[in-house]
Amino acid sequence: MTTNTNHQRTPVPEAARVAVVTGGSRGIGRAVSRKLAQDGLAVVVNYARDAASAEETVAAVTEAGGRAIAVPADVAEEKEVAALFDRAEEEYGGVDVVVNSAGRMTLSTIADLDLAALDAMHRTNIRGTFVVAREAARRLRPGGSFVGFSTSVVGTQFPTYGAYAASKGAVEAMTLIMARELRGRDITVNAVAPGPTATDLFLTGKTPEQIDQLAKTPPLERLGTPEDIAAVVAFLGSPAGHWVNGQVLRANGGMI
Secondary structure, eight states: OOOOOOOSOOOOOGGGOEEEEETTTSHHHHHHHHHHHHTTOEEEEEESSOHHHHHHHHHHHHHTTOOEEEEEOOTTOHHHHHHHHHHHHHHHSOOOEEEEOOOOOOOOOTTTOOHHHHHHHHIIIIIHHHHHHHHHHHHOOTTOEEEEEOOTHHHHOOTTOHHHHHHHHHHHHHHHHHHHHTTTSOOEEEEEEEOSBOSHHHHTTOOHHHHHHHHTSSTTOSOBOHHHHHHHHHHHTSGGGTTOOSEEEEESTTOO
16 A cells, blocks of 8 residues: 655646546446546446446446446445555556445435444445545545535435435535645545436435426426536546535535
8 A cells, every 4th residue: 555645746647547436337436437537537446246337337438448447345344445446556557536436325214214224324425435535545646636425415404314414414524624634735625415316326216206306306407417416526536626625516406
């Protein structure tokens, strides 16, 4: 493992920049992987169990002329995450953008939530974010970016999202603190908080009526797409977005 302690900026050529995307095999993570590759970054597509979907993401990237590999790791396991970053450095020479899109969501009222489900969700969303962020803080090159994932439900406070929103509130707190801890490193730390987005994770278990109601909530009156979120993430990870730091961006079509 290498720890980057160089506080002076040595810009990495755009063609040589490298991204690690956790949860990159499906949904928003896949869209982020494809967008970053389209922008010229080599992408390490992380997955926990679904190797086939990760390889589909890699194939989509390479068929479009990009560079990508798939690497397994449980984001909550520090040795596996360290090995993930080792592989990125061995394959591509370093890490410039880390996007932690791996997440778990269980919906229930607080009164009825099984505590085993709570523990599993918080293991991925809180511990997983912390482990990945810690490794990113040690490895990112100057000019780099860490992008975590929160949720707009932290603000909208929809019923049945209590435990999930609590885990993402922790992500927001970590984001603001880590940005300040990396003072002088020329590394940005931000989080994206999507609103209702048309992914399998979001759509599963909802009736057509519920989906339609949620789609009409933003002033833009539609669900977000994974590509909408990927564009925001790509901006935050790009030189163009490097003045945005220590922020939580609500990417939700105008929901409160």
